Amino acid sequence: MKTIQVGIIGAGRIGKIHADNLMKLANVEVKSIADLFADEDLNDWAAARGILNVTKNNLEVIQDPEIDAVFICSITDTHVPLIMEAAKAGKHIFCEKPVSMDITQTMQAVEAARINGVKLQIGFNRRFDHNFKRIESGVKAGEIGNPHIIKITSRDPNPPPESYIKSSGGIFMDMAIHDFDMARFICGSDVEEVYARGAVLIDPIFGKYEDVDTALITLTFANGALGIIDNSRQAVYGYDQRVEVFGSKGNMAANNDYPNTVEISTKDSVYRDKPLHFFLERYNAAYMEETSLFIQAIREDNQVAVDGNDAIQAELIALAAKLSIKLGKPVKLSEALGLAEGG
């Protein structure tokens, strides 16, 4: 079996996770890693793993004729130009979410991949979580009939630092975008209208950047179902990631994952340890699986598991949510798109 050579662009936490996961796959090699701030530490990190090339130059990776695929894990505003370059160079592309803050640019990037005949997979890793996959396959198999109400709870354990908030694109584009993709995934239908309500209840810093730290988002799906997402930037008990689908024949609900099943009864209460702390613990296996499926799609020339349209749809919902907060009323995805294209 031919070895697939991969280059990583962006050596932050998530770029390193992808690199480590790629190296667990048979006949896959991480040849290069590019990072604008590549330093001695990164050299050591790469050396310990046998990654030969460390560079500050993204193009060096993209234009390497030996490289088959690139993982774009750099900051968001570099994604579109990198996708364009990589597509032109004929590389398959795995890109972290969101593709961009500008939906028209996202569309151009997706189009570039299509035209150049390269695969483009988006990093919506939660689709590969054992719990949510079970829900999705159950819904698809009709285990609970037609979906009527989709409920997603998605809360982070801690708010990010101010530096991150500033350039995050806001709670919808940065955090809830995973939930927007999840909503479409488990409902099996596109979203048509969005109503978002937000509040600054955790830290006034969010208000400073016209962002919110707490949000409720109501979704109307093309198949008639309704959806509700609740987000918070700070759940003191850890990462709260639950999904529920109510349908004509029943209800499916995924609870959180816990580090163990132990229940302790004392004179005060019956307790257990808190849920898995954050995304690295909770979605560890999901990250592995998305990477494995991307490689498999390349090798077998299959469709990728999460494609460019999935990026576009999730970004459109985020855009509509942002608009909804601003206008204080529900916003159709078509309106949001019209405004974006007209803007």
Added chain:
Amino acid sequence: MKTIQVGIIGAGRIGKIHADNLMKLANVEVKSIADLFADEDLNDWAAARGILNVTKNNLEVIQDPEIDAVFICSITDTHVPLIMEAAKAGKHIFCEKPVSMDITQTMQAVEAARINGVKLQIGFNRRFDHNFKRIESGVKAGEIGNPHIIKITSRDPNPPPESYIKSSGGIFMDMAIHDFDMARFICGSDVEEVYARGAVLIDPIFGKYEDVDTALITLTFANGALGIIDNSRQAVYGYDQRVEVFGSKGNMAANNDYPNTVEISTKDSVYRDKPLHFFLERYNAAYMEETSLFIQAIREDNQVAVDGNDAIQAELIALAAKLSIKLGKPVKLSEALGLAEGG
């Protein structure tokens, strides 16, 4: 201790439950029961319980000088005139929800009780449910800090018959009104704005009466918290009644009640029996407690547990929800009130 004499008006299912619960209390007597359709069966039912008077004439009960309190359990459009009469006659009043479909009339009825110095308790029985009481007292005690997000799931096992749907006042006034009261109860704050989204997914009959069978209602509370209620007229697995409050220091979630704790593992799955089927099973003890507290409030001349303002607030939310669906945008309670008073 003086015996309190009670008269029941309306001998439907709920009137009979109240009668039976009253008879379990020490020093309380159900003297009379009035029902427009009183018949041989009702006579037998009353005789078996030692209830002396059965009548078709509500006023006979209200004007009986020996009677201290009346339970108004007749159809909704009789509530307001009965409250007015009972208040004038100096009787304490327990009234089923909603007080009326017309908020200005509800306000008049509440005012009549106030002026005449009689107690008026509203039948929001769910406040006395063991699970929801635990949530409310935990929130009040600061167990999870300040509330940020209130979530209520409230789904019936079966849709009512067409005859009921027709005159029900719609899902918000008939069914969700319990959830509106619950939202205020557990959040400890009034609601300011409502956005409702509905769908007809279970039976087109609901559409015929400009009603919906599935609904999501977003609430904004005066204290800054956000709320979300999801309703369905048909959960095939039974009565789904869950509440969750997320706050600055944690999360409290009440699951459904089950007939037993038995878990059965077989070659196919690990299963348990379905939740308690409907309100009679689930809220059995809650009905008893609301009645007991009403009698206690009379005896000790205390404030009632659920007062006229609670009725007004819940009805206002229902009104705003109805308007929100019609207008396709969020509606403030003040707007809803203005429209109602102007109309």
Added chain:
Amino acid sequence: MKTIQVGIIGAGRIGKIHADNLMKLANVEVKSIADLFADEDLNDWAAARGILNVTKNNLEVIQDPEIDAVFICSITDTHVPLIMEAAKAGKHIFCEKPVSMDITQTMQAVEAARINGVKLQIGFNRRFDHNFKRIESGVKAGEIGNPHIIKITSRDPNPPPESYIKSSGGIFMDMAIHDFDMARFICGSDVEEVYARGAVLIDPIFGKYEDVDTALITLTFANGALGIIDNSRQAVYGYDQRVEVFGSKGNMAANNDYPNTVEISTKDSVYRDKPLHFFLERYNAAYMEETSLFIQAIREDNQVAVDGNDAIQAELIALAAKLSIKLGKPVKLSEALGLAEGG
């Protein structure tokens, strides 16, 4: 329907529970209550309930020609003579467990009831618990095939006072006897052999009376199944009452009952309130049901739900367990009986 007149013998906690439950039943009257230590308080208690006769003389109750049935709730060593008297007087008998500490006397009492054609029901109230009934009916219906392993956990929240320990008959006759009956009930088979292991781990006072406070009892059933019971006199988290049956087609496990379903997540843990505290809370409904079924058995001349043989079998197991501890080896029920009869 004819009113059944009942007399209560023994006005302790359990006698009063039975009295109150009897009064909730239609066409049942508690006419008399006898207690050696009847005093002003008992008079008041009876007066508040409309119980006409309070006496220190048990025979007055037993020999009252108007009385149909007696509830024997006095101390254990009075049970057998009272059963003999009541049987002679033609009264139906409900007797608390154990019938006696002496198996041959228990047998005589059971025989007396049989000969005189009166019903004798034993107070093994746990058979009527919602969870355990579900297990028993599931096992009987073949939901998990043939039972292979029966597991019972039965732990009290607090050890009794020394005065009680002294005359309790020991952990097996006093406390585990409920579990012995439960084992037969859910397995649907008699016990043939017993091996018991005990320890004094909670309070040395138990050792002073040649008793233990912690015990494991292995049972061998006639149908080939094996059973294990674990007992403790002190579970600091409350009343621990669980049952599990493992069979050829699956497993059924009943967990504890809780005062509510609320789960609270904080920065420290995910917790819930402790289980229902003790037998009054946990078996409240079960007490009601056993009483109701006893009255029904009288009225319809049916077999009682728990008969004299059930008392004999449970006492025999207790006897064998006691012997097993003493001898340090397993003991057959037939041996235990032989020794008792020979003694």
Added chain:
Amino acid sequence: MKTIQVGIIGAGRIGKIHADNLMKLANVEVKSIADLFADEDLNDWAAARGILNVTKNNLEVIQDPEIDAVFICSITDTHVPLIMEAAKAGKHIFCEKPVSMDITQTMQAVEAARINGVKLQIGFNRRFDHNFKRIESGVKAGEIGNPHIIKITSRDPNPPPESYIKSSGGIFMDMAIHDFDMARFICGSDVEEVYARGAVLIDPIFGKYEDVDTALITLTFANGALGIIDNSRQAVYGYDQRVEVFGSKGNMAANNDYPNTVEISTKDSVYRDKPLHFFLERYNAAYMEETSLFIQAIREDNQVAVDGNDAIQAELIALAAKLSIKLGKPVKLSEALGLAEGG
């Protein structure tokens, strides 16, 4: 960091798991694999992993001067001679359980490792399970006070084939031996006395080999605690692996692991998928951790996590259990040892 070279002896399922886990560790190399039945398939398997040497000759591995440690994963009766050889050759040893069926030989093997100053770790992988580790550390930290009652449920999904039963050494030495080690591990104390009760309820084939398929084992610990283990060769719902410790200050209970947290409510029941099917799924991470800790013990010259005495103690309990069944009475470990040494 120096690379540690490892040789695997026995290329069955468990040998291959260890090889794969070793290869995930940094600076560890699997140099050789020996199996009496090494064939083309094994050659392919090794080649795909870059394992250089495949041999039918165990000694070739043991005597290779480059090899630092051996994993003994061959059939039980080869363990002792291989340990003796490896110890003599100065190799560190990881040996699967049980070390042997003959306690005196096990002692000799353990002694050989000690004398030759090599590490000997026993494959009691369950100590590294996330749930059981949590229990053990909680008990050790005093989270529930002094342990009073240890309860272990350990049931396999399917009985092994006749060929395996024949030479398995019986349920105690083959299957329950894991539970015997677990009991000592979580109780933090040695076992002094054993009473075992067995039955053939699943397949008469077990009886043919004087074995049982269902067992209850009562343990008495040196610290005064009592223990109970229940085993079955066939739980149709999958691998049932639960542990519970009851103590003076509370109770800790580990439930099974499940493939997901999804709960599905339908018109029939509320169900979830069955527990993780068997040891490969359930103890996957535990296998990784025991291997990692063994390598770490070598590298840092620390004590191994599970030592020779742990093997001896577990085998002694198994021996006593076997004797107990035969004699129909409880057996002290000292008696079992005396008999074994005298035999």
